[in-house]
Amino acid sequence: MEFILDSQETEKDFQQLLHQVKLxxxxxxxxxxxxQGIEYKLNWGASIIDLRExxxxxxxxxxxxxxxxxxxxxxxxxxxxxxxxxxxVTEEQMDFWTKSFENREIAEQASANLWVKTKFAxxxxxxxxxxxxxxxxxxxxxxxxxxxxxxxxxxDEMFEPxxxxxxxLGRDRRLxxxxxxxxxxxxxxxxxxxxxAIELAKAFQLGExxxxxxxxxxxxxxxxxxxxxxxx
Numbered sequence: 001m002e003f004i005l006d007s008q009e010t011e012k013d014f015q016q017l018l019h020q021v022k023l024x025x026x027x028x029x030x031x032x033x034x035x036q037g038i039e040y041k042l043n044w045g046a047s048i049i050d051l052r053e054x055x056x057x058x059x060x061x062x063x064x065x066x067x068x069x070x071x072x073x074x075x076x077x078x079x080x081x082x083x084x085x086x087x088x089v090t091e092e093q094m095d096f097w098t099k100s101f102e103n104r105e106i107a108e109q110a111s112a113n114l115w116v117k118t119k120f121a122x123x124x125x126x127x128x129x130x131x132x133x134x135x136x137x138x139x140x141x142x143x144x145x146x147x148x149x150x151x152x153x154x155x156d157e158m159f160e161p162x163x164x165x166x167x168x169l170g171r172d173r174r175l176x177x178x179x180x181x182x183x184x185x186x187x188x189x190x191x192x193x194x195x196x197a198i199e200l201a202k203a204f205q206l207g208e209x210x211x212x213x214x215x216x217x218x219x220x221x222x223x224x225x226x227x228x229x230x231x232x
Contacts, residue, residue, distance in 0.1 A: 006063070013058045014067050020057075021075040024050045038103045040074040048109075051075060055082035062088035069097065074106070081110045086117035094124055098139050099131075107139045115139075116146040122158060129165040138178055141169060145182030148189055156192045163196050170204050173211035180215060187223045191230045198223050 021044055030045035058064065065084035068076040094115060101107045115121055121143060128140030144162045147154070166183060169175050187197030201223055204216025 006067075010061060010063050010067065013061070013064055017054060017058065017068065017079060018071070018076070020054050021046055021051075021073070021079075024075075033105075038105050040077075040102065040106075041072050043074040046075045048078070051078050052082060055079055058083055060085045066093075077106055078109045078113075081113040084114050086114060087119075089114065089118045089120075091120050091124070094118065094120060098124075098128060098136055099133065101135045101139065104135070104138060107135050108142055111139055111142045112146050115143055116150055121147055126161060126165055129169060134172075134174060137169065137172070138175060141166070141175055141178045141182050145178070145185045148182065148185040156190055159186055159189070159193060160196065162186065163200050167200060167203060170200075170212050170215060171207065171209055173209070176211055176215050180218060183219055184222055187219075188228055194223060194228065194230065 024044065024046040026045035026047070028045065029047070030043040033039075033043060033045070060083055062085045065080040068080035068083065071077075097110060098107070098115075101110070115124065118124075125140050125143040125147060128136045128143070131137050131140065144159075144166070148159055148162075151158075162182075163186075166179055170179060183197050183200060187194045198220065201216045201219035204212050205220065207213050207216065
């Protein structure tokens with residue numbers, strides 16, 4: 001990781017955010033998350049809505065994001081993904097943070113709030129989908145879906161390599177939900193990608209694993225629905 005000299009202004013924003021997070025403590029939420037298996041070293045139970053509002057109160061800052069991430073609270077890590085400057089994010093940072101993810105919430109927040117906005121997003125989506133750690137693969141697949149959702153001007157060819165990776169990952173039932181969502185977004189971008197998504201769904205249907213076959217059936221039904229605009 002990079003080392004950046006601190007500043008009084010950044011430290012002031014940092015301390016103010018810590019104070020505001022504590023004021024939004026909600027034990028019921030943190031206890032509920034723990035029961036669902038979403039665990040952090042420290043979780044104050046602040047809502048995502050509150051954290052987004054807090055992030056708007058400070059100027060985007062790469063240094064502030066690094067300080068917040070290093071605090072390792074649930075709330076400070078999510079805030080880090082909200083206040084960081086995408087152009088300042090390095091591949092090293094992306095790999096370091098992603099490999100440290102301990103649950104799906106932080107993986108989804110980092111993917112949606114920050115990774116998708118970086119210049120490395122397409123490369124990392126594929127690279128992480130081949131990772132050894134489950135949550136790294138999860139982040140890769142989730143990032144594919146986010147890219148398909150927000151990169152409105154990207155050409156189909158930028159998304160086509162995703163299908164080869166998803167074809168392999170479809171055998172992992174732990175990824176079924178995020179793969180389903182990602183393939184649906186990809187398959188509703190254009191007629192061309194829809195055809196490729198349908199072929200992937202057919203391949204899943206022929207899979208030996210019951211979960212994979214079921215995933216394929218669900219995807220095929222959705223991707224061939226009459227309400228998809230370019231199918232009318």
